Amino acid sequence: MNSLAKSWISISADSDFSIQNIPFGIIKHLKTQHISVSTRIGDTIVDLSVLADLGAFSSIKGFDKSTLTNLYLNDFIALGKTVTSAVRLEIIELFKESNKDINQKYTASFLQLKDVENLLPVKVGDYTDFYSSIDHATNIGTMIRDPKNALMPNWKYIPVGYHGRGSSICVSGHTFHRPKGQQKPADSEFPTFGPSKLLDFELETAYIVGKSTTLGESISTEKADDYIFGMVLFNDWSARDIQTWEYIPLGPFLSKNFASTISAWVVTLDALEPFRTKGYTQEPKVFPYLEYRGNKNIDIKLEVAIMPENSSETVICNSNYKYMYWTMEQQLAHHTINGCNVNIGDMMGSGTISGPEPHEYGSMMELSWKGTKPLKLNDGSERKFINDHDTVILRGYCQNENIRVGFGECKAKVLPAN
Ligand code: MN
Numbered sequence: 001m002n003s004l005a006k007s008w009i010s011i012s013a014d015s016d017f018s019i020q021n022i023p024f025g026i027i028k029h030l031k032t033q034h035i036s037v038s039t040r041i042g043d044t045i046v047d048l049s050v051l052a053d054l055g056a057f058s059s060i061k062g063f064d065k066s067t068l069t070n071l072y073l074n075d076f077i078a079l080g081k082t083v084t085s086a087v088r089l090e091i092i093e094l095f096k097e098s099n100k101d102i103n104q105k106y107t108a109s110f111l112q113l114k115d116v117e118n119l120l121p122v123k124v125g126d127y128t129d130f131y132s133s134i135d136h137a138t139n140i141g142t143m144i145r146d147p148k149n150a151l152m153p154n155w156k157y158i159p160v161g162y163h164g165r166g167s168s169i170c171v172s173g174h175t176f177h178r179p180k181g182q183q184k185p186a187d188s189e190f191p192t193f194g195p196s197k198l199l200d201f202e203l204e205t206a207y208i209v210g211k212s213t214t215l216g217e218s219i220s221t222e223k224a225d226d227y228i229f230g231m232v233l234f235n236d237w238s239a240r241d242i243q244t245w246e247y248i249p250l251g252p253f254l255s256k257n258f259a260s261t262i263s264a265w266v267v268t269l270d271a272l273e274p275f276r277t278k279g280y281t282q283e284p285k286v287f288p289y290l291e292y293r294g295n296k297n298i299d300i301k302l303e304v305a306i307m308p309e310n311s312s313e314t315v316i317c318n319s320n321y322k323y324m325y326w327t328m329e330q331q332l333a334h335h336t337i338n339g340c341n342v343n344i345g346d347m348m349g350s351g352t353i354s355g356p357e358p359h360e361y362g363s364m365m366e367l368s369w370k371g372t373k374p375l376k377l378n379d380g381s382e383r384k385f386i387n388d389h390d391t392v393i394l395r396g397y398c399q400n401e402n403i404r405v406g407f408g409e410c411k412a413k414v415l416p417a418n
Contacts, residue, residue, distance in 0.1 A: 004402055005092065008100035009110075011042030016397050016406025019095060020274075022088045023230070023265035023407075024073055027116040035119065037068040037076050038111075040265060040408075041095060045116050048087070050109035056094060060086045072123040073266065074345045077210050077229050084210075084229070085270055118173070118264035121232075122208050122345050124166035128335060129204075129236060129256075129349035131160040132326035134280070136354035139366045144244075156284060159326040159334045161351075164236075165257040169347065172410045176237075176259035178388060178417040183241035195417035196239035196255075198371070199386045202352040203304050203362030203394055205321055206234035207328050208266055209346040216339040221292035224329035225269060227342065233263040233302075233394045233410035234349050240365055240385070262347075263394070263410040271405050275299045275398035280325050289337050296327040302353060302396045304362070306377060309389035314377040316367060319353050319360045321396070388416045 007019035017023070017040045027038040027045055036049040048056075049068040057063045062083045067076040077084065094103050131137055134151075137160075141150030154160065170176070178199055184191040210229025213219060219227055236256060243255035276295040300321035307313035326334075331348060352362040361367045364385045368374055371384040386392060391413040397406025 006097045007041060007095045008097050009041045009044050009095050014404070015042050016404065016408050017041055017043075017265075018404050019092055020403045021267060021271050021405045022091050023267045023271070024076070024084070025121045025265045026071065026073060026119040027111070028119055029111065030115055030117060035069065035071055037070070037073060038116075039091060043113055045111040045113065046091070046095075047109045047111060048091075051091070051094070051106060054105055054108065056106070057087055057090055060090065063087070071119070072345070073121050074123050077122075077208070078344050081210060081226065081229070084268070088268060088270060118171055120169070120171040120262075121264060121266050122347070124169050124347045125343045125345050127164040127166045127169065127347045127349070128161050129164045129351060130326065130331050131351040132324050132331065133351055133353045133362070134325040135323060135356050135360070136352040136362060136366065139354060139361065143365070143370050156282070157286070159290075159331045161331070161335070162251040164260070164349070166347070168257050169260045169262060170412070172261055172263050172408075172412070174259070174261065175413045175415050177415045179239050179242065179254070179258040180417050181239065181242040181254050182245055184245045185241075191245060196241055197385070198240035199414060200238045200240050200364045201304065201386065201392045201394075202236040202238055203302055203317060203319055204234040204236050204350045204352055205231050205300065205302075205396065206262060206347050206349045207231045209342045209344060209348070212343045213336060213341045215341045217341065218289075218336045218339065219332050219342075221290065221329040221333045224332040227332060228269050228328060230266040230268040231272065231407075232266055233396050233407045235261040235392060235394055235410055235412065236349055236352070237261070237412075238363070259412070261410055261412040263407045265408055267405065267407055272298050272300075272398060274400065274403070275405070277322050279327055282325070286330075289333055290330050292327060292329050296329050297322045297324060298398070300396050300398050302362075302394070305393045305395070306383060306386070307391040307393060308377065308379060308381060308387070311377075311379045313391075313393065314379075316375055317359065317362060319355045319362050321350070321353060323353060323355045323360070324350060386414055388414055390414050
């Protein structure tokens with residue numbers, strides 16, 4: 001593909017949805033309730049089922065039009081990367097500037113943002129969350145344990161993770177009620193029960209598994225990219241007070257499964273490939289099954305904003321996916337080294353992505369240093385954690401001198417406890 005290709009669809013220079021992106025999502029037409037696999041180019045939604053009806057994709061071997069009117073992307077993803085990558089490349093061809101005159105009939109597939117609603121793109125089967133940012137793990141270990149031994153002894157050997165819950169994963173734009181639960185304040189002998197007082201976000205990305213394995217099979221770091229369909233932004237909402245009381249010895253439970261937010265468009269690994277960058281030098285040396293070759297980190301600029309009700313937003317964090325210590329390929333190799341099988345639609349969270357500088361910390365826990373350093377918002381109010389009626393917005397994009405590929409927003413609003 002010519003990375004300088006322009007589109008005949010109008011796209012603003014700062015749009016995440018350039019002609020080089022072509023992410024996949026599920027939209028509902030508000031007027032007709034029709035549901036379809038779609039993409040977004042600039043501010044134009046393109047209904048892939050209409051493109052197919054007009055004759056697109058018919059020369060792609062293995063393509064199946066019936067997958068484009070499903071409620072989730074899973075069956076489309078199951079066609080395999082040779083098909084889905086070819087679909088993406090054909091869309092780029094259809095809408096690149098030089099093909100404007102011959103492809104006018106495809107404007108029948110166009111919809112405006114106001115006429116559609118984005119639905120959850122993937123039916124998530126199993127969901128795993130890792131803990132792979134070294135700055136985040138160091139900050140948390142420093143705060144809650146011991147600054148001299150901030151990282152647990154296993155941390156540089158194992159991409160640490162826990163099994164999360166798929167049922168409460170929601171698409172950007174949703175609201176949820178502040179969770180209630182047990183907490184044990186430090187100054188109290190007994191636990192208390194009530195709404196969480198320490199509600200936090202976690203700035204993460206997640207990848208969607210695009211190819212299944214059978215029980216007993218392992219995925220090598222070398223083959224891992226074949227099993228990763230694409231990525232989304234991910235807010236792993238966390239109730240710190242509930243978490244502190246419940247997490248020993250088996251890890252987070254009710255502190256993280258009340259709601260999790262993902263962005264609506266799955267950006268393919270193909271689209272992210274030009275932004276690959278070098279990973280951490282890993283010392284001590286990792287076990288052979290975790291070794292990998294080449295540039296496997298990705299330069300994805302990330303930010304978090306808080307928007308109080310009836311107010312403007314304040315950006316409180318700028319981080320980058322390139323700060324990950326463990327790569328997606330290592331996570332997947334580790335996840336399956338024992339023979340654990342993965343399925344199409346499984347979701348793997350990165351873990352909170354913090355950078356080395358204080359403005360790069362990916363959670364309120366770190367930004368406010370456990371509530372000891374409140375953040376000032378543009379409207380003059382202060383935050384140690386997230387208040388009722390606050391909207392938290394994650395954004396992420398890759399940019400080089402020629403192209404921009406981004407995720408749009410991953411946004412949710414907190415309502416008072418029920
Ligand atoms: Mn997390």
